[in-house]
Amino acid sequence: MWLERLFDALQEDRISYIEQLGEFWGQLCVTPAIASAWADRLLGITTRVLGPDGHGEFFTGTTACLSALYGAQRYAELSRLVDSARLNWWHYRRWGVDALVALGRPAEALRYAQASQETNAPPGVVSTACGPVPILWTP
Incomplete structure (x- = not known):
């Protein structure tokens, strides 16, 4: 399968344009079912690496x-x-922002993004990420 070959390239090549494939993996999977299978495949090690006990x-x-x-x-799980x-790295937390928006919680997504800005997000990246966040104003 071509996704297998792309994943091998992602793991082995370390070329900057290939490294960016991970950002688009969910789209490359095309269907939620294929994306879910890949998430299941990668979740164990990702949880270990990201989690509070990561080293x-x-x-x-x-x-x-x-x-x-x-x-x-799988927005809630994400x-x-x-x-x-x-560690609160923006590179990962931006997925939390996207997940909160997808869950219909845009105000929480904005607060989450702003909290990231206070830690390690590059200047301007939070504003860019939050540009499409729909904020509902209530008087």
């Missing part, structure tokens, strides 16, 4: 797992996983 390990499939969870529409992370 600074690195797994090139972490972002692919987060993207696959999003593509599988949000919990990102929230459990030992």
Whole structure:
């Protein structure tokens, strides 16, 4: 299967344009069912790497797992996983923002993004990420 070959390239090649495949893994899976299968495949090691007991390990499939969870529409699980992370890296927390928006909680997504800005998000990236967040104003 071509996803297997792409994942092998992601793991082995370490070329900058291939490293970015993980960001789009959920879309590359095409269907929520395929994305869910990939999320299940990658979830164990991703949980170990991201989780509160993580020891600074690195797994090139972490972002692919987060993207696959999003593509599988497993938003609550994605949000919990990102929230459990030992370190609050924007690169991972942005998936939490997307998950909260998908769950219909845009105000919470905005607060979550703003809290990320206070830690380690590059300047302007939170504003860019929150641009499409629909904020409902109530008097």
